[in-house]
Amino acid sequence: MIAFAAQHFAPPRGEAPTDGPHEDRYRRALIDAAHPSGWRNPIPPDKYNLVVIGAGPGGLTAAREAAALGAKVALIERTLLGGGRLNVGCVPSKALIRTARLYAEMRDAENVGGQVPGSIGIDFRTVMQRMHRIQARLSRADSAERLTEAGVDVYFGEARFASSDTVAVGGVLLHFKKAIIATGARPLIPTIPGISACGFLTNENVFDLTECPQRLLVMGGGPLGCEMAQAFCRFGAHVIIAQDEPMFLPREERDAAQILADCLARDGVEVHLNTAVVGVRIEGARKVVDLDSGGETFSVSVDQIASGIGRAPNVEDLNLETAGVAYDTASGIGVDDFLRTSNPRIYAAGDVCLEYKFTHAAVASARIAVRNALFPGGKGWSGLTIPWCTYSDPEIAHVGLYVREAQQKGIPVRTFTILMHDVDRAVTDGEEDGFVKIHVRQGTDRILGATVVARHAGEMINGLSLAISSGIGLRALARVVHTYPTQAEAIKMVADAYNRTRLTPTLRSLSRRWIARN
Numbered sequence: 001m002i003a004f005a006a007q008h009f010a011p012p013r014g015e016a017p018t019d020g021p022h023e024d025r026y027r028r029a030l031i032d033a034a035h036p037s038g039w040r041n042p043i044p045p046d047k048y049n050l051v052v053i054g055a056g057p058g059g060l061t062a063a064r065e066a067a068a069l070g071a072k073v074a075l076i077e078r079t080l081l082g083g084g085r086l087n088v089g090c091v092p093s094k095a096l097i098r099t100a101r102l103y104a105e106m107r108d109a110e111n112v113g114g115q116v117p118g119s120i121g122i123d124f125r126t127v128m129q130r131m132h133r134i135q136a137r138l139s140r141a142d143s144a145e146r147l148t149e150a151g152v153d154v155y156f157g158e159a160r161f162a163s164s165d166t167v168a169v170g171g172v173l174l175h176f177k178k179a180i181i182a183t184g185a186r187p188l189i190p191t192i193p194g195i196s197a198c199g200f201l202t203n204e205n206v207f208d209l210t211e212c213p214q215r216l217l218v219m220g221g222g223p224l225g226c227e228m229a230q231a232f233c234r235f236g237a238h239v240i241i242a243q244d245e246p247m248f249l250p251r252e253e254r255d256a257a258q259i260l261a262d263c264l265a266r267d268g269v270e271v272h273l274n275t276a277v278v279g280v281r282i283e284g285a286r287k288v289v290d291l292d293s294g295g296e297t298f299s300v301s302v303d304q305i306a307s308g309i310g311r312a313p314n315v316e317d318l319n320l321e322t323a324g325v326a327y328d329t330a331s332g333i334g335v336d337d338f339l340r341t342s343n344p345r346i347y348a349a350g351d352v353c354l355e356y357k358f359t360h361a362a363v364a365s366a367r368i369a370v371r372n373a374l375f376p377g378g379k380g381w382s383g384l385t386i387p388w389c390t391y392s393d394p395e396i397a398h399v400g401l402y403v404r405e406a407q408q409k410g411i412p413v414r415t416f417t418i419l420m421h422d423v424d425r426a427v428t429d430g431e432e433d434g435f436v437k438i439h440v441r442q443g444t445d446r447i448l449g450a451t452v453v454a455r456h457a458g459e460m461i462n463g464l465s466l467a468i469s470s471g472i473g474l475r476a477l478a479r480v481v482h483t484y485p486t487q488a489e490a491i492k493m494v495a496d497a498y499n500r501t502r503l504t505p506t507l508r509s510l511s512r513r514w515i516a517r518n
């Protein structure tokens with residue numbers, strides 16, 4: 001175990017130590033906030049202005065916003081308040097990624113003139129304990145108590161529509177004027193022979209691990225698969241990642257995905273692209289996974305298999321037919337641009353209806369759904385600019401159009417790129433992998449889209465989202481004075497590169513003549 005682990009992961013000040021294991025203490029704290037034992041559901045009024053189903057980021061936002069606007073609101077959750085973000089998604093995964101980055105930095109300490117005495121050991125239990133502590137801490141903001149104080153009636157139980165304007169929960173009926181469905185999504189279950197019998201990890205149980213697997217096969221090279229593969233590799237597992245397409249992150253630009261593939265390989269992840277998992281069986285204490293790469297088959301033996309092959313919307317258990325809400329088991333609840341379903345009283349928000357399954361998208365869509373459900377007129381979803389980020393190292397973030405999308409729309413594109421190895425701060429930090437690439441409409445400075453690959457691309461992309469959503473072009477970005485040295489300066493360098501293209505030969509010769517004469 002590394003020497004400073006105990007101090008680094010010490011419980012926050014002010015929290016009394018207990019006799020029980022930390023995991024239990026943090027788990028109890030989480031449950032106390034997110035689903036208190038002995039909770040009694042309220043007695044419903046005759047009618048709610050709004051009933052919200054699902055208390056992930058989408059549902060929580062909807063309920064809080066509606067209550068703040070003076071609506072009588074009910075929020076129904078079947079398991080834990082906080083949803084995927086807090087319990088099985090963003091928060092635990094980012095907590096693990098933080099520690100994994102620390103391990104990588106210790107491993108690479110010599111690159112920046114440091115030395116880690118002795119070999120770097122991993123205390124996986126402490127890593128998981130820190131993750132549980134963070135979940136417990138963040139659960140307070142979304143606790144049943146806080147929601148009640150905010151004027152939200154919190155119900156625990158499985159929600160099912162009983163008619164087009166009533167929902168049943170815990171043996172009572174809630175009548176509503178309007179409802180918002182925010183039931184999120186769950187992991188897609190792979191249909192590979194033998195996998196169910198062997199058992200596998202998804203985001204719903206990977207955060208319960210108490211030991212780091214020695215050998216781990218990750219199925220799927222999307223954001224979740226890549227983030228987890230890199231983190232577990234950095235914790236010391238031998239990680240094999242199988243992706244049945246030619247590249248990771250199929251949605252992203254090729255050069256971005258290539259940098260990630262190179263970085264995963266450099267970390268020690270065994271990368272198999274164009275490779276499908278075709279069978280799984282148990283042999284002794286190990287799981288044997290059969291892989292097919294372009295007709296060539298081979299097997300690997302591992303102790304855990306993790307699936308990150310996609311997400312399925314939670315639509316099945318809601319009795320949507322009774323409510324007259326149209327849905328599809330793959331794409332989720334059908335909504336128009338105002339996030340209204342086929343039942344005009346009922347709206348949807350978040351993963352259950354959106355193609356882009358992100359916490360910030362769930363939150364933004366919930367705000368629109370509340371506004372449209374409670375007030376006349378309509379705010380459209382398609383007007384929003386939604387960025388996203390894969391939290392690998394380096395991070396890969398995108399906003400707006402990809403070149404291929406602009407081309408499909410017949411928009412002529414010009415791209416300006418700055419490589420991170422030309423950015424002073426990236427060089428001083430030893431974080432030179434990546435680039436900032438901004439696409440503009442040819443002949444203008446109007447930003448159509450941008451991809452950032454950098455250590456903190458998720459932070460940098462927000463400036464570009466602001467630019468796109470506010471109609472700020474590269475000329476204006478070039479006028480913004482950036483602090484030096486920062487990696488975000490790369491954005492200004494792109495804008496400067498654009499500005500240089502405005503200096504035509506005629507302008508240059510005019511300028512030269514003026515300077516010579518004055």
Ligand SMILES: Cc1cc2nc3c(=O)[nH]c(=O)nc-3n(C[C@H](O)[C@H](O)[C@H](O)COP(=O)(O)OP(=O)(O)OC[C@H]3O[C@@H](n4cnc5c(N)ncnc54)[C@H](O)[C@@H]3O)c2cc1C
Pocket residue numbers: 053054055056057058059076077078079080081082083084085088089090091093094157158159160182183184185203224314317318349350351352357358359360361362391
């Ligand atoms: C491993 C992982 C990492 C992720 N990392 C990121 C990230 O870094 N950044 C990011 O933006 N996004 C990330 N995401 C995605 C993010 O977690 C989701 O987009 C977000 O949680 C969606 O919010 P939501 O409110 O739509 O649904 P959810 O968070 O899924 O919440 C839905 C809630 O509805 C409840 N529910 C379902 N059916 C019923 C019912 N019938 N009755 C009552 N309650 C019901 C569920 O129990 C759940 O609590 C990650 C996801 C995963 C799996």
